[in-house]
Amino acid sequence: MSTPSSWINRIHAYNATPFSKKVWLAMLRIPKGKVASYQTIARMAGSPLASRAVGNACNANPFAPRVPCHRVVSSSGEIGGYAHGIKKKIEWLKKEGIVVRGNTIVDFETIEFQH
DNA sequence: ACGGTGACGCTCA
């Protein structure tokens, strides 16, 4: 019940808008130890200019942290926001081996997942 | 139907 495909099923079964589901599905593709920008997720969801709307979808993610919205950060390398508090977001990221200094991802460019 | 909202991103002073 924790395989990637089961989360895909959970997402599809959940009552949410198509765009939100696309965003959540895209997040599943970010490898542990990497991060993706809201912009990249927007691109993956098929709406390249909807980075802002991606933030809204992340905020509505009912499956955190198993569906890893904590791996979605600002294109500047800043942490961005988190529904359960930025502290929590940084906590998850560090647990996955990502180094965070202040509100910034260290070596963001090299660990950024792009698609 | 429509205007307000927000976990964005970019530019410019």
Add this chain to the structure above:
DNA sequence: TTGAGCGCCACCG
């Protein structure tokens, strides 16, 4: 470097 301004877009009352 930092903050203000603005464009962007899906979603919600």
